[in-house]
Amino acid sequence: xxxxxxxxxxxxxxxxxxxxxxxxxxxxxxxxxxxxxxxxxxxxxxxxxxxxxxxxxxxxxxxxxxxxxxxxxxxxxxxxxxxxxxxxxxxxxxxxxxxxxxxxxxxxxxxxxxxxxxxxxxxxxxxxxxxxxxxxxxxxxxxxxxxxxxxxxxxxxxxxxxxxxxxxxxxxxxxxxxxxxxxxxxxxxxxxxxxxxxxxxxxxxxxxxxxxxxxxxxxxxxxxxxxxxxxxxxxxxxxxxxxxxx
Amino acid sequence: xxxxxxxxxxxxxxxxxxxxxxxxxxxxxxxxxxxxxxxxxxxxxxxxxxxxxxxxxxxxxxxxxxxxxxxxxxxxxxxx
Numbered sequence: 001x002x003x004x005x006x007x008x009x010x011x012x013x014x015x016x017x018x019x020x021x022x023x024x025x026x027x028x029x030x031x032x033x034x035x036x037x038x039x040x041x042x043x044x045x046x047x048x049x050x051x052x053x054x055x056x057x058x059x060x061x062x063x064x065x066x067x068x069x070x071x072x073x074x075x076x077x078x079x080x081x082x083x084x085x086x087x088x089x090x091x092x093x094x095x096x097x098x099x100x101x102x103x104x105x106x107x108x109x110x111x112x113x114x115x116x117x118x119x120x121x122x123x124x125x126x127x128x129x130x131x132x133x134x135x136x137x138x139x140x141x142x143x144x145x146x147x148x149x150x151x152x153x154x155x156x157x158x159x160x161x162x163x164x165x166x167x168x169x170x171x172x173x174x175x176x177x178x179x180x181x182x183x184x185x186x187x188x189x190x191x192x193x194x195x196x197x198x199x200x201x202x203x204x205x206x207x208x209x210x211x212x213x214x215x216x217x218x219x220x221x222x223x224x225x226x227x228x229x230x231x232x233x234x235x236x237x238x239x240x241x242x243x244x245x246x
Numbered sequence: 247x248x249x250x251x252x253x254x255x256x257x258x259x260x261x262x263x264x265x266x267x268x269x270x271x272x273x274x275x276x277x278x279x280x281x282x283x284x285x286x287x288x289x290x291x292x293x294x295x296x297x298x299x300x301x302x303x304x305x306x307x308x309x310x311x312x313x314x315x316x317x318x319x320x321x322x323x324x325x326x
Contacts, residue, residue, distance in 0.1 A: 133290050179286065 001056035002031040008088030008135070009033040010226065011079055013066050013124065016045035018193035019143065020093040022215035024048055026223040028057035032089055035079040037062045039094070058083065066094045066120035067112070072127040086131035089226045092121035092165070093143040097195060099154040110157045117161035122168055125183070129176060138181040139226045142169050143218075146189040146241045162187075166237055173235035182234035184225045188218045189241025209242030249299055249325045255318050261294045262287070262314065274315035281314075291317070299325045 009032055015024040016038035025048065028034045034052060036059050038045035045061040052059040060082045064071040076087055095117045098109040121142055132138025147155050148162035166185050173183035190196065190203060192212045204212060218240050224230055225238070239245050255274070263269040267281040278288065288311070292303040301324040311317050 130293060133286070133293075176286065 001029060004033065004058060005031040006085060008085050008138075009035065009079055009083045010089035010091070011035040011037065011062075011075060011087050011124075011128075012091040012093055013037040013075075013120070014039070014094030015048060015091075016041045016061075018195060019188065019191060019215045019218050020091075021048045022219035023091050023093060023143075023222045024059065025052055025055075026216070026219035027089065027091070027226055028052040028059060029055065030223060030227060031057075032226075033058035033060075033083040033085070035060055035062045035075065035082070035087075037064060037066070037075055037094065039063075039065050065116075066124065067115040069123060072120075072123045075124075076127055076131075086135055087128055088132060088135060088138050090124060090128040090138075090140045091143065091222060091226065092124055092140070094120060095143065095145075095158075095161075095195075097155065097158045099158070101154055102156045105156060113157040114161050114164075117158065118164045118168070121165055125168070125172055129172075129181070132181045133176065133179055136180045138179075139230070140169075140172075140181070140183040141222050141225045142166075142183070142185045143222070144169070144185040144187045144237065146187050146239060146245055148187060149237075149239070149245050169237070170235045177234050180231070182225070182230060184230075184233060184235065185237045186218060186221050186225065187237055187239045187241070187245075189213060189239065189244040191215060191218060191240075207242045207244050208246065211242065213240060213242055249322065251318060251322050254299070254321050254325070257294070257298060258291065258314065258318055258321070261291050265290070272314055274318065275313055277313050278311065295321055301325050 010027050012024045014020040015036040024034045024036050036045050036048045049059040049061050062075050064075050142165045144165045145162040147159040148166050169183050169185040190212045221240050259272045262272050265287045288308045295301050
């Protein structure tokens with residue numbers, strides 16, 4: 001584990017499981033103190049914190065439903081208080097899916113997916129930019145999806161939210177680029193997580209790599225985009241999909 | 247809130263100076279264009295103003311501002 005960074009800390013939303021948990025662990029290995037946000041699974045979030053601390057890193061579990069408009073301020077306040085530094089890395093990873101074909105998709109399912117996957121990312125980004133503008137640096141990574149770029153029947157709400165996240169990424173990236181702040185998106189393809197556990201594996205035959213990706217393979221890309229080395233990468237969408245969109 | 251125009255002017259000049267221009271150039275009649283103060287700088291100025299005086303300046307408010315004096319006058323007016 002490298003020297004702990006004292007200049008800032010990192011917030012990863014939806015970090016108790018899957019891709020978010022892998023991202024929290026990967027970023028911690030760069031010395032960032034990490035806020036491990038979770039909605040309901042406190043035991044899993046505590047396990048992520050314990051794993052990070054076990055490697056000599058620093059982390060704190062932060063409860064909160066990001067779809068709640070009051071939560072961004074609460075998360076940032078708690079994280080800044082825990083580590084006495086501004087949040088200089090934000091990873092908008094929290095996401096839900098409620099799949100159905102468009103003709104039968106309910107308003108409530110549309111609204112819930114947009115609220116968590118897109119609106120929350122906007123509010124968290126807006127909140128994050130305050131200290132980042134002051135600091136003249138910062139990294140925001142939005143976890144989009146390959147379905148933002150390539151149709152996947154049954155996911156109109158999820159795809160619309162994830163495509164919106166890419167547009168948010170590009171627009172905000174251009175707005176703040178001259179302040180040393182970068183905003184990028186990562187678009188994972190088929191990744192083995194709880195979220196994809198029940199989905200048909202027939203799709204795997206369409207993946208050139210002929211296998212599903214791992215959360216760690218996504219996390220490695222996020223770790224790079226969150227690093228000091230990625231200073232000239234902004235407004236980009238990095239697909240991590242085994243060649244599915246190539 | 248009781249805040250004087252002098253206090254606001256002092257804080258505004260200090261904040262604008264942190265964005266690059268020399269403090270001596272930042273007069274009430276100086277335009278943001280002359281000072282090379284861009285829209286993102288004004289967003290940051292609005293953040294400072296909100297934190298210090300509880301005055302919320304929206305993007306549309308900031309668009310109307312041409313000079314440093316315009317900004318000071320608006321903040322003082324809203325803080326009253």
